Amino acid sequence: MFEDVRMSERQSISRPWDKLQRDRMPGYWLLASLGKRVLRPGGIELTKKMLAKLEISNKDHVIEYAPGMGVTARLTIQNEPSSYTAIERDRSAAQMLNDLLDKNPYWRCLNVDATDSVDLPEGFASVVYGESMLTIHPDEKKKTILQEVYRLLNKKGRYAFQELAISTDDLEQDFLEQMRRDLIYAVRHPAWPKSVNEWKKLIETQGFKVVNVIKRPVFLLEKERLIEDEGMIAALDFVYNILEDETAISRIREIRHVFRKYNNYLCGFCAICKKI
């Protein structure tokens, strides 16, 4: 049902964006292709706060959904969990992460879609988390993924997610639709962000109780956030890579414009949850 793609089984390293055209690729692979590694709305600081609340230790069996470039995976394995399993639908991203995890046989990235059932027993995990992945699925798929999270998590387990949220419930429907259309056009892939209250409601209807909520501004592609997320050298490399390519310049301008336009209405939203 899934593939655990390890170095020994493959010929060469490919990257998720290798076969995609820069003017059309999803925004997250565009950013990654230019050297950005942190691809979530609240940045690395929100991730660190999430991990602090999850208190991962060497007793934990951890599942991470959609690890992308493996930034959070690196932080998690510093705590030496008993096992770490990532679930990533992109084969190249899964390969890249498995290179990092190769030294421990209990750490691995499965090349599987989060909407499929994983070949792991019920109650296997004590910690499950995912960042910037539920937003890009419609409600029915969000629910399917959350049902699988519920199945995989043990009774006392902790679940956390970081996603894009609309910071208020008071916005007019027309405005919300225009914002969603603008976002989708700029990032060239679907997105269904929810308000903070809608996220909470969704998670609670799937059998979880939200025990903690943390919010942070999005500030995507703003100088301070770039440096905070990537470090000074990598941030400068990223800017240099953009300036090398006309298509990258116009796409990055477009994405930054749309996030600046709606920044007051959006936030990075993290919820720490447990099973009811």
Ligand SMILES: C[S@@+](CC[C@H](N)C(=O)[O-])C[C@H]1O[C@@H](n2cnc3c(N)ncnc32)[C@H](O)[C@@H]1O
């Ligand atoms: C916006 S990136 C976020 C990556 C990383 N979590 C981060 O925050 O930096 C979205 C990631 O989700 C993965 N993804 C999207 N849909 C998925 C699905 N249905 N199952 C597994 N992975 C998925 C993509 O391949 C990509 O790695």
